[in-house]
Amino acid sequence: MEKGEPAAVFELAIVVLKREEPEEPGKFDCVERLVGELNRAGLVVERVLGISDEFIKLAAPLEILGKAAAELQLMKLTHIGVELRFDWDQEAAFIRQPDGSLFSWCERFLCYQHLLYQIVNTTGSTIRLTFERRECKWEQNESLLEKMLSEGIVKQVFPLHDELKRKLLLKNWALNLLDFTWQPIDDIHSYFGTKIATYFAFLGMYTRWLFFPAALGLAMQMIDLGAWKFLVLPLFFVFITSWAVFFFQFWKRKNSALLARWGTYYSMSLSPRCKRGGTNSRPSPRWGVELDSKTVCDRPLEKDKTLQRDEWLGLLQKIRNTALVVLGIIFLQLPFELFYAHLYEISESDGVKYTLTALYLIAIQYYTKIGGKVSVILIKYEQDRGEESSADSLVYKVFGLYFMQSYIGLFYHALMHRNFASLRQILIQRLIISQVLDNLLENSLPYLKYSYKKFRAALQKKHEKGASLRKSIRLSSRVEKEYLKPTYAASIGDEFEDGLFDDFLELALQFGMITMFACAFPLVFCFAALNNITEIRADALKLLVMLRRPVPRASASIGAWLNIFQFLIVMSICTNCALLVCLYDEEGKWKIEPGLAAILLIEHVLLLVKFGFSHFVPEEPEWVRVNREMNVAQARDLCSKQLLSSISSLKARKME
Incomplete structure (x- = not known):
């Protein structure tokens, strides 16, 4: 280990089945063989015996990680501004992270994966290994870890929390309630990776920008506008649309600056991707550029034709799958949503309304889960360019389901019945009751799941030992406590996305509600700002205390969600213009009077601002x-x- 570098900390754990009967380990024991191979690879290994499983904790000195990075041919930025393949002998030439470390968490995770999965059988013959009188054959050139995973001997491989850094983040971030929106973004990036740090940077900036429309909406709510509302509301609508356009343009600039500071702006399209679903899949190495005689020769024309055919075939498959989702929304979800909205409107009793809402929420949960599973199946048949493209495609499809679910009732009350009182009531219900309940469930369910798993493990241990049920059995090791905690997973499954899907979805639905119906209820921005201030600390506590340390992900931006937010801005221009038309045209005669003509002019001007402002303010x-x-x-x-x-x-x- 180099002088000045901190001592290696345990960052990864392998969960191994616990032997039911004590067995004298020998040279053919697969667990002993794995531990020996890990030691020979230079990793620091510590074995912990838990209640129901055995844990192998792993740490890696900086030199071992550096040599693994060189074998992976990771591209890193140098002090002269050029990206080069990492060379451990020349490590002083490469730029370090803002916290002083040589490798980011995502890069260290890739190195750990490489070190684990490069343990292969190189003896030239099959090795016979045993575990609890069970025999397995370790074939030539086969990964030992993959073999043990397939045999069920190794259950999982998961990242561990760094207690020192975790406690510092708890103090300076999650429990720092006095600084409403301030966050140590560089420390978050160092600990969780680029994707999660980008989410919190976006959430913090979005919350700070919400203070401006929240203050204006509060003033409009407290002051009786009277006849002035016909002038003030259009001006407020113009302000909100301009605010949204400016916010996202300046967010792109901040995103570019953050990625440049983290040293990921340049290499994002070149460096290997961190795995989403977990550590049970072997990383593909980054191959260098090596020329042979085939490279110098002309490329075959048939290869170009095959690439073109695959490109168009993938595009047609994506169009077909998108059309299936859209048709499903129109013919299945839309009638159901309109039927619920109509029953809610004609119901006179509050008890009936609450009962309808409860039944609706239960039904829509199952419908959304089915739609998410169908979307995942459709994406598997698309020829996307990597996991990032598949994840974006999934986001678009599933958001269509949530968009219809969240907004069709509001459109019905606003445009069909022109019932602004009912519209305000639903907005309050969605933003206060719904989001408060979502936050409570989001933060209480992980604790309940953890408590249930811990109770089951202790109960199983008592039955095995024949001990009295009154005698409590506590988890003695931190690694076992982390193993029992839930993972940071998406509600639609973690095959293409992780828990950030639900967090971004919540922000997108909130943004749509406050912008698309701004003219009907300006005070809604205050509720959104208060909710987001709470969301920053609640999400931080969730990641640091209630969940396992997430698998890091490298991403250059918020991905498909940026396009969704841009779509919601265009929708807000249309819906607010329709609300103003309803406000001016109370008799429903739809005459083009000066007021209505002014609204149409405002709509066209705002659309021009939306699509033209990006040319005046650069994105970086x-x-x-x-x-x-x-x-x-x-x-x-x-x-x-x-x-x-x-x-x-x-x-x-x-x-x-």
Whole structure:
């Protein structure tokens, strides 16, 4: 370990089945073989015996991680602004993270994966291993960990919390209630990775920007506008739309600056992706650029035609699947949503309304789960370019279900019945009652699941030992407590997405409600700001205390959610104009009077602002653009020299 580097901490754990009967370990024991191989790989290993399982905790010195990064050929930014393949012997040339560490959490996780799965049988013959009188064959060139996973001997591999960093984040972030929106974003990035840090940076900026419309909405609610409302509400609508457009343009600038500061802006499209679903899949190495005679020769024309055919086939499959989802929404979900909205409108008793709402919420939960599962199945038949593209496709499809579920009732009350009182009541119900209940469930369910798992493990241990049920059995090890905690998973499944799907979905639905119906209830921005202030600390506590440490993910932005937010801005222009028309045209004659003509003019102007503002405010700061262009130019020069040198050497060998 290099001088000045902190001591290695345990960052990964392997869960192994606990032996039912004590057995004298021997050289053929698979668990002993795994531990020995991990030690030979240079990892620091500690075995912990739990109530129902055995745990192997892993840590890696910096030198071991550095050599693994070199084998993976990770691209890292150097001090001269050029990305190069990492070389452990030249580690001083590479830029460190904001917290002083050489590798980010995502890079360390990839190195751990490489170290674990590179343990293969290189003896040239099959090795026979045993576990509890069960025999398994370790074939040539087969990964030992994959073999033990397939045999059920290893149950899981999961990241561990770093207690020192976790407690610091608890103190400075989750429990720092006085600073409403301030967050240590660099520390969050160092501990959780780029994707989660980007989410909290977006949530913090979004909450701070909400203070402006919240203050204006509160003033409009406290002051009796009277006849002035016909002038003030259109101005408020213009302000909200401009606010939303400005916010997302400045968020793009902040996102670019953050990624440049973290050293991920340049390498995001080049570095290997961190796995989403867990650590039970082997990472694919990043292959270097090596030229052979086939590279110098002309590429076959048939290969280009195959690529073009696959591209168009994948596009047609995506269009077909999207059409299936849209038809399902129109013919299945839309009638159900309109039927509920109609019954809610004609019901006179509050008890009947609450009963209808309860039945609706129960039914819609099952419908959404079915729609999510169908979307996952459809995506598997799409030829997406990697997991990130598949995740974006899933987000679009599932959000369509939630969009119809969340807004069709509001559209019905606002446009069909023009009942603004009922619309305000539903907005309050959705933003206060629904979001409060969601936060309570979001933070209480993990604790209940953890308590239930701990109770089952203790109960099983008591039955095995024949001990009295009154005698309590406590978990003595921290690693077992973390293992029993729930994972940060999405409600639609964690195959393509993790828990960030639900967090971004909640923000998107809230943003749609407050912008699309701003003219009907300006005070709604205050409720949204208060909810988001609470959400920052609640999500921090959830990640640091109630859940396992999530598997890191590398991502350059908030992904498909940015397009969804942009779509909601366009929808807000249309819905608010319709609300103003209903306000001006109380008799329903739909005459083009000066007031209605002004509303149509406002709509066109705001659409022009929405699509034209991006040309005046660049999406990235000037210093980021200059550094990026410099990096690309220098990398192109280096690659050109390497390619020319390789081509010359190949030609020279041919002439010999």
